[in-house]
Amino acid sequence: MKIYGGRLVARTIKRFGVRHLFSLPGHQILSVYDACLNETIDLISTRHEASAVFMAQALSFAEREARVVLLAGGPELTNALTAIAQAYYSNTPLVVISGTNTFKKRDKGFPQDMDQLQVVRPFTKWARTCHDVYRIPEYIATAFRYAARGRPGPTYVEIPYDVLETKVDFNAVSFPTKPKQLRPCGDKDSLETLVSMLEKARRPVAIAGSGALWSGAEAELQTFIEKTGIPLTLASAALAMPFPAQKVSSNFGIIRPFRETVAEADLILLLGTRMNFGIGFGQAPFFTSAQKIAQIDIHPEEIDTNRPIDLGITGDLKATLAALNDMHISMKSLAGWHQQVSQKTRAYEAELRPLAESNTCPIHPLRLVSDLESLRSDDSFLVLDGANSILWALMAAKPHPEGGVLISSLGELQAIGAGVPQTIALKRRFPQRQIILHTGDGSFGYGLVEMETALRYNIPIVVVIHNDQGWGMTRDMQIDFFGKDREIGNQLGVVRYDRLVEGFGGHGEFVQKPDELKPALERALGVGKPACVNVLVDPLPKSPGLKTFMLMEVMLGKETYLDRIPLWMKKLRAVGLEGLATRMMLQNLDHRLHNELKGKQ
Ligand SMILES: Cc1ncc(C[n+]2csc(CCOP(=O)(O)OP(=O)(O)O)c2C)c(N)n1
Ligand SMILES: [Mg+2]
Numbered sequence: 001m002k003i004y005g006g007r008l009v010a011r012t013i014k015r016f017g018v019r020h021l022f023s024l025p026g027h028q029i030l031s032v033y034d035a036c037l038n039e040t041i042d043l044i045s046t047r048h049e050a051s052a053v054f055m056a057q058a059l060s061f062a063e064r065e066a067r068v069v070l071l072a073g074g075p076e077l078t079n080a081l082t083a084i085a086q087a088y089y090s091n092t093p094l095v096v097i098s099g100t101n102t103f104k105k106r107d108k109g110f111p112q113d114m115d116q117l118q119v120v121r122p123f124t125k126w127a128r129t130c131h132d133v134y135r136i137p138e139y140i141a142t143a144f145r146y147a148a149r150g151r152p153g154p155t156y157v158e159i160p161y162d163v164l165e166t167k168v169d170f171n172a173v174s175f176p177t178k179p180k181q182l183r184p185c186g187d188k189d190s191l192e193t194l195v196s197m198l199e200k201a202r203r204p205v206a207i208a209g210s211g212a213l214w215s216g217a218e219a220e221l222q223t224f225i226e227k228t229g230i231p232l233t234l235a236s237a238a239l240a241m242p243f244p245a246q247k248v249s250s251n252f253g254i255i256r257p258f259r260e261t262v263a264e265a266d267l268i269l270l271l272g273t274r275m276n277f278g279i280g281f282g283q284a285p286f287f288t289s290a291q292k293i294a295q296i297d298i299h300p301e302e303i304d305t306n307r308p309i310d311l312g313i314t315g316d317l318k319a320t321l322a323a324l325n326d327m328h329i330s331m332k333s334l335a336g337w338h339q340q341v342s343q344k345t346r347a348y349e350a351e352l353r354p355l356a357e358s359n360t361c362p363i364h365p366l367r368l369v370s371d372l373e374s375l376r377s378d379d380s381f382l383v384l385d386g387a388n389s390i391l392w393a394l395m396a397a398k399p400h401p402e403g404g405v406l407i408s409s410l411g412e413l414q415a416i417g418a419g420v421p422q423t424i425a426l427k428r429r430f431p432q433r434q435i436i437l438h439t440g441d442g443s444f445g446y447g448l449v450e451m452e453t454a455l456r457y458n459i460p461i462v463v464v465i466h467n468d469q470g471w472g473m474t475r476d477m478q479i480d481f482f483g484k485d486r487e488i489g490n491q492l493g494v495v496r497y498d499r500l501v502e503g504f505g506g507h508g509e510f511v512q513k514p515d516e517l518k519p520a521l522e523r524a525l526g527v528g529k530p531a532c533v534n535v536l537v538d539p540l541p542k543s544p545g546l547k548t549f550m551l552m553e554v555m556l557g558k559e560t561y562l563d564r565i566p567l568w569m570k571k572l573r574a575v576g577l578e579g580l581a582t583r584m585m586l587q588n589l590d591h592r593l594h595n596e597l598k599g600k601q
Pocket of ligand 1: 385414468470
């Protein structure tokens with residue numbers, strides 16, 4: 001049987017377990033579209049190329065292996081670059097397959113001709129052109145291998161469209177098998193050193209990050225914390241893995257208790273998480289110089305970033321934890337410490353309750369996320385997009401035993417706007433599960449047109465908009481830095497996103513009062529078509545985000561922020577009272593929220 005090269009693309013990805021392909025049409029890739037009919041691949045065609053990449057990325061998160069986006073090339077590729085870069089900076093395995101101009105027409109002024117490799121290379125682990133139709137399966141297999149092994153990331157294969165449109169004999173093509181995941185495990189000496197560090201520790205904490213998600217370490221992680229009694233925090237992408245909330249002692253999203261716990265610990269275990277902004281670069285006031293730090297990471301170059309650490313172990317987290325779980329560890333009793341950590345979080349949650357249950361109008365952001373969290377099912381996936389809106393949501397959203405919380409702007413790039421497409425992809429993949437997006441109003445704008453995609457494919461996602469009528473976090477920064485009367489360019493006003501979604505044929509709710517919230521959310525969750533719950537929230541309460549961001553600026557030496565750090569705090573540190581300075585700084589970080597709480601009590 002003679003088939004097009006495009007069919008080889010579809011057949012190879014199908015053999016590798018890919019059921020959904022995200023794309024936007026272009027003449028270069030129509031042979032692959034045609035092949036999707038034969039190979040019964042679920043082709044979702046989007047309204048923007050970045051959306052297609054974000055969709056594939058969301059499935060990589062949920063299925064924990066590389067998923068695929070198909071781009072035509074030229075402007076389709078340049079439009080997709082931010083999303084590819086987001087995958088790169090968040091270490092997400094992803095295979096980007098692109099068409100490209102035929103090489104006979106290269107550099108002659110033909111439409112959409114460009115040097116694609118040049119723009120995609122900085123944001124991919126591996127990028128190549130496949131010139132031979134028979135080698136299409138081999139190149140795709142190599143792209144999967146690079147995407148998944150070692151530190152995961154996006155890879156890129158481009159295939160000129162005359163190659164995609166060349167006919168070959170199906171039987172003359174050989175298909176490689178899917179590359180197996182390899183699991184390097186830390187060396188014996190290092191594991192023994194880690195055991196002795198654990199045995200000496202009185203106040204250890206473990207922070208698990210994306211390495212836990214990608215290696216699928218949830219069972220090993222639970223065994224490890226049960227065996228050792230170490231309090232655990234899930235950070236960044238680890239929140240997306242299924243995990244029982246009661247096993248997590250210190251909630252990453254509730255800034256103050258988490259920061260205090262880390263500051264008080266005598267041993268910090270970094271389990272597949274980076275020493276980046278998420279944990280204050282490992283520096284004061286988050287960390288102290290007296291603490292011991294051990295880090296397990298798949299990527300050896302990552303270890304010692306931003307500060308030297310005491311023990312680095314290169315390994316896949318699942319395999320390394322499994323090895324540790326088999327070793328004898330005689331821990332000191334950590335019951336008191338464990339209780340102290342959990343109590344801190346519980347006490348803070350109790351402090352926040354007046355806000356979470358507040359009946360004020362406009363609606364308090366924490367009331368919105370608390371009501372939403374109370375309606376989540378065990379298998380629910382909650383996608384978070386925005387800025388302040390994410391930080392508020394993280395104060396209430398918990399990991400779920402069969403679901404998860406996906407922060408759409410993961411990684412250092414922090415691009416907002418991935419939420420709608422990511423939610424659509426998850427709902428397409430898991431139609432029976434509850435899939436919800438909580439998004440800032442500004443961020444929702446990027447994905448708005450994809451509500452049409454959700455309607456076209458009948459994918460009933462529920463979008464909940466934290467509508468503070470503006471680019472909240474940048475507005476906060478502007479006001480804080482330049483003054484209240486210098487606000488410009490950050491207000492969006494009251495936009496009826498619910499009506500726009502209704503205009504596409506979806507369900508809309510507009511909520512202004514707290515008692516309308518739950519009924520509106522329940523209606524949206526039950527309506528069976530794409531829904532938008534547009535909630536006007538109070539723009540005045542400040543999430544802990546602004547202060548944290550400012551502090552990080554200061555820590556990394558942004559001179560213009562230095563005058564924002566109170567002098568007494570600098571003095572405390574200068575005379576060696578680091579611990580006291582840390583405690584005061586943490587309180588200062590939290591102070592606006594704190595002041596607001598005081599007003600309520
Ligand atoms: C793609 C992209 N554009 C711009 C920014 C800069 N930025 C960071 S936060 C923010 C405001 C987000 O507003 P919104 O989504 O409404 O969330 P809010 O903070 O108001 O809850 C902006 C514009 C970014 N991070 N990514
Ligand atoms: Mg906003």
